[in-house]
Amino acid sequence: MKREDIILTTKQFLSEEFEVDSALILPDNNLQQTLDLDSLDYVDLVVVIEENLGIKPTADDFKTIETFNDFYDLVEQRLNA
Amino acid sequence: MEHRVVITGIGAYSCLGENLDTVLESLRLGRSGVIYDEQRKDFGYRSCFTGMVAEPDLNPFLSRRQRIGMHQPARFAFMSTKEAMEGSGLDADFLDKTETGIIFGNDSTAGAVVETVDKVRTKKNTTLIGSGDIFQNMNSTVNMNLSTIYKLKGMNFTISAACSSGSHSIGMGYLLIKQGLQERVVCGGAQEINVFAMASFDGLGAFSVRDADPSMASRPFDRDRDGLVPSGGAATVIIESLESALKRNAPIYGEIVGFGFSSNGDHISNPNFDGQFRSLNMALKQANLTPDDIDYVNAHATSTPIGDSTEAQAIFNALGSKVPVSSTKSMTGHECWMAGASEIVYSLLMMNNDFIAPNINFENPDEDSKKINIIPSYKEQNIDCFLSNSFGFGGTNSSLIIKKYKK
Numbered sequence: 001m002k003r004e005d006i007i008l009t010t011k012q013f014l015s016e017e018f019e020v021d022s023a024l025i026l027p028d029n030n031l032q033q034t035l036d037l038d039s040l041d042y043v044d045l046v047v048v049i050e051e052n053l054g055i056k057p058t059a060d061d062f063k064t065i066e067t068f069n070d071f072y073d074l075v076e077q078r079l080n081a
Numbered sequence: 082m083e084h085r086v087v088i089t090g091i092g093a094y095s096c097l098g099e100n101l102d103t104v105l106e107s108l109r110l111g112r113s114g115v116i117y118d119e120q121r122k123d124f125g126y127r128s129c130f131t132g133m134v135a136e137p138d139l140n141p142f143l144s145r146r147q148r149i150g151m152h153q154p155a156r157f158a159f160m161s162t163k164e165a166m167e168g169s170g171l172d173a174d175f176l177d178k179t180e181t182g183i184i185f186g187n188d189s190t191a192g193a194v195v196e197t198v199d200k201v202r203t204k205k206n207t208t209l210i211g212s213g214d215i216f217q218n219m220n221s222t223v224n225m226n227l228s229t230i231y232k233l234k235g236m237n238f239t240i241s242a243a244c245s246s247g248s249h250s251i252g253m254g255y256l257l258i259k260q261g262l263q264e265r266v267v268c269g270g271a272q273e274i275n276v277f278a279m280a281s282f283d284g285l286g287a288f289s290v291r292d293a294d295p296s297m298a299s300r301p302f303d304r305d306r307d308g309l310v311p312s313g314g315a316a317t318v319i320i321e322s323l324e325s326a327l328k329r330n331a332p333i334y335g336e337i338v339g340f341g342f343s344s345n346g347d348h349i350s351n352p353n354f355d356g357q358f359r360s361l362n363m364a365l366k367q368a369n370l371t372p373d374d375i376d377y378v379n380a381h382a383t384s385t386p387i388g389d390s391t392e393a394q395a396i397f398n399a400l401g402s403k404v405p406v407s408s409t410k411s412m413t414g415h416e417c418w419m420a421g422a423s424e425i426v427y428s429l430l431m432m433n434n435d436f437i438a439p440n441i442n443f444e445n446p447d448e449d450s451k452k453i454n455i456i457p458s459y460k461e462q463n464i465d466c467f468l469s470n471s472f473g474f475g476g477t478n479s480s481l482i483i484k485k486y487k488k
Binding site: 017038043 | 145146209213
């Protein structure tokens with residue numbers, strides 16, 4: 001999957017799952033703050049990624065993620081692994 | 082110092098209506114909320130009758146995080162509690178700054194548990210269950226969700242007492258306020274409606290298989306009754322000290338004056354005259370009332386042959402033959418964990434609107450029901466004081482007495 005497609009696909013399911021305006025999901029924005037994630041929500045983040053992309057990141061994978069760009073890097077890396 | 086305890090908020094999400102106005106209309110008309118559920122036939126049920134409510138849409142009221150831990154019991158209870166809170170003039174800001182408890186009755190989360198187990202069986206990975214299911218799966222689901230949503234700061238626990246859960250929740254809240262340990266408690270009962278929740282109960286052969294109009298299946302006290310009809314939804318009863326109610330100029334729907342309870346210590350499912358009789362008498366004694374003071378009895382009667390007969394004997398022996406009696410389960414079916422709370426709401430609607438709702442489908446009495454005064458059709462009547470019975474599996478009995486509030 002190309003990076004453009006990852007951005008488009010994840011924007012859609014993240015905005016639906018976490019009920020945020022998709023216009024706020026921008027590459028340099030902070031993932032946790034934009035999606036308003038608490039500790040429990042990271043479990044649901046794993047669930048929607050698995051449901052939509054077929055990959056299953058672990059909680060450790062999110063430790064270094066700050067922006068959506070970081071998130072896209074993770075997804076791209078896992079999809080192409 | 083003992084405190085007087087009054088009811089300052091009520092709400093219902095019931096098969097008789099999804100708000101108090103519709104419920105009141107159904108009670109007046111003797112309108113049944115029982116349907117024939119085709120899904121139960123496919124699932125292997127012996128009886129397909131059930132009371133039914135719609136799945137509420139909570140999106141306009143709650144955030145994703147607030148909704149994600151809620152399955153039917155909590156969803157239904159949110160709807161009834163929202164109505165009760167609004168009618169009582171309470172909101173989250175006020176509750177956040179005061180000490181309000183919550184004691185809700187609930188005794189199953191079968192639908193939620195089955196869905197969770199199905200997920201993990203499919204995915205074979207517990208992380209993929211998601212973060213909300215644990216809060217749906219636990220029996221205290223109503224308490225944990227509502228206390229979080231409404232920022233409640235007082236006592237917080239669930240009563241699981243089978244079909245008297247809702248009644249005991251009000252009784253326990255009453256005792257806490259009476260003793261000055263709480264100022265205000267959100268009480269109630271919730272009951273899920275889905276094929277998973279009632280399958281094992283259906284398997285006991287306790288449900289009606291009467292081949293007729295669904296509205297005629299639940300017929301408490303009638304000679305030709307053949308079993309109960311399951312039902313569900315939620316009801317909320319907000320209770321508080323009289324001082325607190327007056328201070329915030331809250332509406333007062335009634336005053337709780339007696340709470341009787343007992344355990345049969347006998348068979349796990351069969352009713353027991355002695356246990357019921359002791360519960361009724363304890364409520365009367367605690368309220369310092371005589372049988373003549375009771376204007377109406379909302380019976381537990383579920384439409385099972387042995388249960389209704391036993392209760393008729395208990396009512397006759399404790400209160401005599403004259404007091405008007407009806408079972409609103411003739412219209413609702415058996416709301417189980419919710420019933421003890423919903424029947425307080427139904428009876429308060431009667432008391433505040435001067436009528437007795439009918440025990441529909443009561444066409445012919447049997448040897449026991451002919452000894453008591455069952456009201457088969459709508460009756461205008463002043464009610465100053467009523468008694469409501471709830472009896473559950475395991476022999477847990479509860480009787481509440483509520484009077485019109487007078488200064």
